[in-house]
Amino acid sequence: MALMQTYKSNLNPDWCPGCGDYGILNAALMAFAELKLDPYKTVVVGGIGCSGKIPHYFNVHGVHTLHGRAVTFASGLKLANPELTVVVFGGDGDQLGIGVGHFVSVGRRNIDITIIIHNNQVYGLTKGQASPTLPRGIKTKALPMPNMQDPINPVRLALASGYTFVARGYAYNVQHLKEVIKKAIQHKGLSVVEVLQPCPTYNDVYTKEVYAQKVAYLEKEFPDWDPVVKSPEEASDKIKRAWDLSDLYGDKIYAGVFYQNPHVPTYEERIANRIPGYLKIPPAKVPIQVNGKPIASVEHILKPRMV
Amino acid sequence: MAKEIEVILGGPQGGGIETAAQIFIRSLARAGYYVYGKREYFSNIMGRHSYFQVRARDRPVRSVRSKVDIVAGLDAESIATHFDDIVDGGAIIYDPSFVNTKIVAMPMMEPDTKEHLIKRLKSEGYDPSVQGALMYAEEKLNAKLYPLPYKQMLEEAAKKLNVQSLAIVQRFLNTVVLSAVAALIGLPREDLESGLKDVFGARKPKAVEQNLIVADIVYDYVKSNFPPFHKVIGGNKDDNARKEPMAILNGNEAIAIGKILGGLTFQTYYPITPAADESFFLEAHEQLQIDPEFSEEAEILKGAGIVVFQAEDEMAAINMATGAALTGARAATATSGPGFSLMVEGLGWAGINEVPVVVTYYMRGGPSTGLPTRDSQSDLLFALSAGHGEFPRIVLSSGDHEEAIYDAVKALNWAERYQTPVIHLVEKNLANSWMMVKPPKRDLISIDRGHLVSDENENKSYARFEFQDNGVSPRALIGVHKALVWYTGDEHDEYGHITEDPVTRYEMYKKRLKKLELADKEIPESERAILYGDHDADIAIVGWGSVKGAVLDAMDSLQSRGYNVKFLQIKVFSPFPRNIVREVLSRSKIVIDIENNYLGQAARVIAMETGILIKHKALKWTGRPITESEVVMAVEKVVKEGAETVILRDGK
Numbered sequence: 001m002a003l004m005q006t007y008k009s010n011l012n013p014d015w016c017p018g019c020g021d022y023g024i025l026n027a028a029l030m031a032f033a034e035l036k037l038d039p040y041k042t043v044v045v046g047g048i049g050c051s052g053k054i055p056h057y058f059n060v061h062g063v064h065t066l067h068g069r070a071v072t073f074a075s076g077l078k079l080a081n082p083e084l085t086v087v088v089f090g091g092d093g094d095q096l097g098i099g100v101g102h103f104v105s106v107g108r109r110n111i112d113i114t115i116i117i118h119n120n121q122v123y124g125l126t127k128g129q130a131s132p133t134l135p136r137g138i139k140t141k142a143l144p145m146p147n148m149q150d151p152i153n154p155v156r157l158a159l160a161s162g163y164t165f166v167a168r169g170y171a172y173n174v175q176h177l178k179e180v181i182k183k184a185i186q187h188k189g190l191s192v193v194e195v196l197q198p199c200p201t202y203n204d205v206y207t208k209e210v211y212a213q214k215v216a217y218l219e220k221e222f223p224d225w226d227p228v229v230k231s232p233e234e235a236s237d238k239i240k241r242a243w244d245l246s247d248l249y250g251d252k253i254y255a256g257v258f259y260q261n262p263h264v265p266t267y268e269e270r271i272a273n274r275i276p277g278y279l280k281i282p283p284a285k286v287p288i289q290v291n292g293k294p295i296a297s298v299e300h301i302l303k304p305r306m307v
Numbered sequence: 308m309a310k311e312i313e314v315i316l317g318g319p320q321g322g323g324i325e326t327a328a329q330i331f332i333r334s335l336a337r338a339g340y341y342v343y344g345k346r347e348y349f350s351n352i353m354g355r356h357s358y359f360q361v362r363a364r365d366r367p368v369r370s371v372r373s374k375v376d377i378v379a380g381l382d383a384e385s386i387a388t389h390f391d392d393i394v395d396g397g398a399i400i401y402d403p404s405f406v407n408t409k410i411v412a413m414p415m416m417e418p419d420t421k422e423h424l425i426k427r428l429k430s431e432g433y434d435p436s437v438q439g440a441l442m443y444a445e446e447k448l449n450a451k452l453y454p455l456p457y458k459q460m461l462e463e464a465a466k467k468l469n470v471q472s473l474a475i476v477q478r479f480l481n482t483v484v485l486s487a488v489a490a491l492i493g494l495p496r497e498d499l500e501s502g503l504k505d506v507f508g509a510r511k512p513k514a515v516e517q518n519l520i521v522a523d524i525v526y527d528y529v530k531s532n533f534p535p536f537h538k539v540i541g542g543n544k545d546d547n548a549r550k551e552p553m554a555i556l557n558g559n560e561a562i563a564i565g566k567i568l569g570g571l572t573f574q575t576y577y578p579i580t581p582a583a584d585e586s587f588f589l590e591a592h593e594q595l596q597i598d599p600e601f602s603e604e605a606e607i608l609k610g611a612g613i614v615v616f617q618a619e620d621e622m623a624a625i626n627m628a629t630g631a632a633l634t635g636a637r638a639a640t641a642t643s644g645p646g647f648s649l650m651v652e653g654l655g656w657a658g659i660n661e662v663p664v665v666v667t668y669y670m671r672g673g674p675s676t677g678l679p680t681r682d683s684q685s686d687l688l689f690a691l692s693a694g695h696g697e698f699p700r701i702v703l704s705s706g707d708h709e710e711a712i713y714d715a716v717k718a719l720n721w722a723e724r725y726q727t728p729v730i731h732l733v734e735k736n737l738a739n740s741w742m743m744v745k746p747p748k749r750d751l752i753s754i755d756r757g758h759l760v761s762d763e764n765e766n767k768s769y770a771r772f773e774f775q776d777n778g779v780s781p782r783a784l785i786g787v788h789k790a791l792v793w794y795t796g797d798e799h800d801e802y803g804h805i806t807e808d809p810v811t812r813y814e815m816y817k818k819r820l821k822k823l824e825l826a827d828k829e830i831p832e833s834e835r836a837i838l839y840g841d842h843d844a845d846i847a848i849v850g851w852g853s854v855k856g857a858v859l860d861a862m863d864s865l866q867s868r869g870y871n872v873k874f875l876q877i878k879v880f881s882p883f884p885r886n887i888v889r890e891v892l893s894r895s896k897i898v899i900d901i902e903n904n905y906l907g908q909a910a911r912v913i914a915m916e917t918g919i920l921i922k923h924k925a926l927k928w929t930g931r932p933i934t935e936s937e938v939v940m941a942v943e944k945v946v947k948e949g950a951e952t953v954i955l956r957d958g959k
Contacts, residue, residue, distance in 0.1 A: 011804060040789050048796075056793060056804050061785045063633065064795035064805070065626070066656050072623040076630025079614055080573050080638070081786040105619035275593060277610025283636035284786060286611055288570025289754035290601055294716075295608075297598040298564050302746050304508065305554040307336035 565715025
């Protein structure tokens with residue numbers, strides 16, 4: 001635990017007592033510690049909302065961004081300097097409501113970053129409105145009337161969007177969540193972890209009691225469970241199986257790694273294919289000047305345009 | 308005698324006008340002229356009317372005039388659109404088969420344009436057809452008509468090129484029309500050949516050869532069938548021929564070149580007219596080339612490049628650039644009004660987090676989608692105030708292509724020096740015009756990375772937003788320095804952690820805005836507002852952006868008409884060069900503000916910053932750039948009639 005403390009900043013979270021965010025923070029701190037991430041090469045990026053504040057509680061670089069836009073900042077950070085380990089934390093409203101366009105678009109790129117979705121089905125910081133993951137007909141405590149919109153299933157949306165690592169964890173099973181986050185960070189490519197998270201203040205429907213009954217673990221329920229795509233042809237079958245098992249509203253809600261495909265080139269590799277020096281000297285590291293003089297030349301561009 | 312020629316080449320979008328104009332511009336340049344050309348087009352891929360206006364003369368040229376010497380059309384619609392755009396005695400080149408085309412039957416002409424045109428021709432007593440339009444031009448404008456049988460030219464070309472199908476030679480139609488113009492003005496064949504080589508290059512030697520065969524057919528036909536045009540300028544090989552080597556660039560290219568020189572390594576964008584070509588151009592040149600002076604660095608940088616990223620929208624574009632900037636990459640994005648509207652929340656985040664990010668903002672006609680492919684200067688006030696809350700920003704604008712190169716470097720430098728967003732305002736008119744530019748001088752360009760953390764060692768007590776007297780805290784780069792940073796869009800303490808404490812808020816707010824005061828102190832006002840002409844002139848014109856070209860070109864003819872005019876070009880609007888503007892404007896009896904918008908936005912900023920209320924304005928909001936002729940007209944109206952607002956409406 002001592003090591004985990006070194007990844008923790010000296011600020012105290014201001015989340016409600018019993019908030020699932022504590023479990024997610026602790027799982028991530030342990031994961032960072034066990035992976036021995038270099039704090040100077042690690043960036044935690046947050047969105048807006050209760051979960052969005054999380055960058056301030058880590059003792060690594062922290063970037064607390066805009067509502068829904070965390071992945072866009074994270075993408076810029078990573079592509080400008082692919083040496084960085086970049087982990088995004090954001091709520092369900094943040095990433096699947098206002099930011100859902102970015103959530104889907106980033107799936108086309110397989111940028112090597114990790115996205116953690118805090119799924120508590122409500123907008124906590126604005127006093128409990130329905131989030132995009134709250135099922136239709138449900139009336140949580142603060143809602144004046146039952147929710148009229150159908151829910152997004154984060155795992156399925158990620159599968160459909162091209163994420164190459166898709167997992168689910170539970171905020172109150174910190175050990176399991178830690179392992180899932182570790183795998184997600186270690187995965188070379190875009191990884192997402194949906195974290196089921198009770199909101200003790202505003203979600204009186206999907207409570208920890210409900211989750212305690214429903215959450216089951218893929219690797220336990222299916223002893224031969226193997227989410228890893230061994231050859232590219234296998235991908236479609238593994239996606240289908242992941243899809244079938246990722247339902248959120250039946251008797252069981254499965255957690256664990258649903259799908260992992262290591263065969264898709266990362267966006268960084270795609271760039272390096274075109275710009276061979278990219279990984280060695282990425283945009284952040286190009287020495288653009290010597291004693292204030294620019295070193296780039298445009299002669300080759302001007303030459304055919306000279307008259 | 309001064310040599311000068313101006314031509315409109317019109318045709319359907321996708322019909323080869325662009326290529327013909329590029330060949331023409333280069334041929335004229337090879338013939339020893341200075342050349343300027345602008346492209347007008349619809350938001351359309353194929354079929355709608357587009358045209359190039361090309362102006363060449365024996366001294367530098369930066370704008371177009373309202374009327375041209377020659378109108379040449381690939382199709383009937385071009386003639387119907389531009390028949391009255393000629394000067395008295397100007398020439399119109401067309402195919403005799405166009406004559407019977409009724410305006411009502413032109414499929415691609417917009418209904419309201421047809422209506423205006425039909426009404427106009429009828430009211431003047433002419434048939435609403437190409438025939439009527441040509442008669443109007445002949446009778447009212449003394450037009451010289453050049454009915455060139457395009458089909459016959461193409462048939463002859465097919466024979467000479469040994470091509471069976473006329474459909475195949477059809478693609479030389481643009482060359483037929485271009486060659487007719489070239490023949491009329493006596494452009495030497497060898498210069499046309501050079502122009503062809505410049506455009507088709509070594510890649511397509513056959514294309515050069517084939518086009519020359521077509522050109523010869525047309526040259527011969529024009530020579531033996533038409534009386535000579537009175538404005539045969541020929542080549543400009545005399546003493547006053549241009550000697551200095553120059554580059555022909557459009558505005559997108561100029562800015563991209565500036566960004567590359569300025570050390571840009573990360574550019575993001577979402578496709579939008581007229582900004583996207585800049586990003587395309589950067590992507591085409593993504594491999595970095597290093598100046599031979601820096602052979603050591605060249606070795607290290609082998610294979611390094613610029614990442615150009617097409618994002619899913621403009622919010623992603625600016626935020627990705629901001630994320631990249633946090634790592635130390637020089638990062639920028641390029642957009643237009645609708646895209647900038649989406650970028651506003653990201654701009655605010657960059658503002659409160661003191662992130663050096665550059666937005667190149669190509670203005671086009673708004674609001675909303677507005678006129679997607681037409682010129683405008685209507686976003687100045689928006690750029691100056693975009694975003695809720697107050698934060699420092701630098702807003703600079705470029706008047707022409709050459710400036711744009713250096714300004715692109717400045718934007719990147721200022722962003723890092725003042726650790727704040729920089730908005731580089733340009734226009735569609737810059738993006739889609741071609742100008743001759745002196746190649747950028749390396750010794751005029753320097754890179755200033757601003758105040759970075761100098762310590763390579765671990766710094767556990769580093770505070771990204773440490774209070775400093777001048778507002779600028781040493782910047783640690785994520786992944787480079789061994790110092791942890793926190794950023795947040797919330798108000799924050801020196802470490803970048805969220806706070807709502809009123810004392811910290813007071814200090815941090817002030818710290819941020821102090822940087823604008825610092826920029827105001829450090830950037831000489833003479834760099835932010837440029838005076839052209841006699842300081843004590845009676846008449847002062849004030850303007851910005853691409854109005855510069857029209858005003859500078861107009862100054863000669865205004866002088867010859869007895870007006871003593873100076874021009875104050877405002878380049879930087881934030882921080883505003885209030886002293887120089889106040890001083891320069893207060894010395895003239897008459898001050899005229901010329902802008903491509905309705906509100907006179909720069910005049911409002913001047914009023915706000917200096918208290919000077921400008922009485923006379925010349926304004927335009929048709930989506931077409933202001934011409935040299937309009938500037939002359941506006942000055943005359945103000946001086947002779949005391950007009951307070953002169954409305955400008957020229958151009959199709």
